[in-house]
Amino acid sequence: MPELKSRQVSQLPPLQAIRVFEAVARHLSFTKAAGELGMTQAAASYQIKLLEERVGAPLFLRRPRQIVLTEAGQRMAPAVSEAFALLGGAYAAARSGADGVLCVSTLLTFASNWLAQHLGSFQVAHPSLAVRLDTSNRLVDFAREDIDIAIRSGGGNWPGVEVHKLFNADFTPMLSPKLAATIGGVKEPADLLRLPILDPGDIWWRDWFIAAGLPELAKRPGSSMGAQAYEANAAIAGQGVAIVTAAFFKAELADGRLIQPFDLVGDDGHAYWLVYPPARRNVPKIRAFREWILAEIAGQ
Amino acid sequence: MPELKSRQVSQLPPLQAIRVFEAVARHLSFTKAAGELGMTQAAASYQIKLLEERVGAPLFLRRPRQIVLTEAGQRMAPAVSEAFALLGGAYAAARSGADGVLCVSTLLTFASNWLAQHLGSFQVAHPSLAVRLDTSNRLVDFAREDIDIAIRSGGGNWPGVEVHKLFNADFTPMLSPKLAATIGGVKEPADLLRLPILDPGDIWWRDWFIAAGLPELAKRPGSSMGAQAYEANAAIAGQGVAIVTAAFFKAELADGRLIQPFDLVGDDGHAYWLVYPPARRNVPKIRAFREWILAEIAGQ
DNA sequence: TTCAGGCATAAGCCCTCCTTATGGGCCGTG
């Protein structure tokens, strides 16, 4: 399609030459412009000659000690400079804009059980980064959605993405030390049955008791809160025993608000992963989030 | 100077990629944009990928049936389009502006004796071309002055310019047929002495009479008008005999307002030449002027 | 006169950018 090509070429000048022209027009010097553009004087001369041939008129008058714009050159220079300012601005805006907003796709459960408690420290550490959370349970496709980085749960073997394991989605009973004291301490799994079980319908309880060698939990009254964070809060308040993912509550375990009476954890094979496109590994905001979340999880 | 280079590169995006981006953003299609730019879809894809890596963020979301701009892309697109419109405008302006004004540097004598009478027909033939005359006797340097084309007199052997000989700057007596009739016709050079000589101090008269084998012209009263056109007008009016360059008055000779009684012409070695930079041979306005002036002189 | 500064030009090489070829994902259709 040489026809289309030639049509296009006649509509728009050779861009590299225009860029050189803009610099030369600003400096009124081939040598200085070449310096600014990081190329040799000969290259600048070459590009200007090229452009002059395209335009069909000289753009500069070569005077002994300096060059000056011809009438044609004077007509072009202001608009060209403005255009480049626009381009530079747009580019910078896209770059910094891209750096300024981090769009995180996260699972509902991770968002409420972990991010909600920890995100503050990220924003403190990176005050210029605005975080936009996109909370949903679908598997995001970075090519189709405007997402920078995502939290997924699953096996961790997705093709075409960079993955970092955050922690296993295991589960184990937790309660407040005060509540444990009411029955003289929780020594063995069966002790838990003497305490209120939070959300006893949760399949995790069944799995865990089976793993602990106890019979399936008898049907009991109890509310189903559906979010670990709520159950954990109830547990902290001493209202009962919750079965939650230990990793979500490292801080509470550390400061004694909760205790994990048994090392035994249930595991349904899920884990939480941080994923993002490999090509963007070193984009500042991606790197920042990755480093922050890994450090945070490693135990701060 | 890789330092300067990298600085520059980070300020401004790769221009070719930006041009492709602009087209893709307009069409929201790699294939269509590539078509408009006269390249393959693969090339467009390549450039966009390049730009996305530079910006640090995807610019398009690849949806099944079409693509859409990401937030970053939306931020860039308007300014980029505007910038390209500016560039295109500036370029077109320079081009057409360059086409619309023809700057002719001409010798005073040629301007008043020839151009003044003929230029009208050029402007009729090229109504969209404005002619700016720069009348001076210095030798213009196309690299230093904003001149498109020039008339020079001399030997015609200037380096670095394209030259076309217009005519010799020869000279010969001319008079009106009516005046000649008053003395029964001008048969031989000596007959001229019986008529008023216009500008008898002109060196051309001396040269011509010498060439004609007559003694040097005796000192006579007479005005020196200094421009052939004036003398020729006086001659046409029957006021005397003028010595002028025949080529300047082809029309007058053709329609009988003037006659050239002798074939003998004086010649001081000068000629008139059309000169211009070789590189601009095919620039429309240059070609137009060249073709017009050569045809005009060739006779018609 | 010589020197220094600045642009033009020539030769040559490298790297960018484009092309061709192929594959994958999604849609509509028979």
Add this chain to the structure above:
DNA sequence: CACGGCCCATAAGGAGGGCTTATGCCTGAA
């Protein structure tokens, strides 16, 4: 449900644009 079409991504390979180095010319200053 399979098939073909549309569209984009990717890989490999080649051509040419554009850069560099080297050199020359011109001019103005010391």
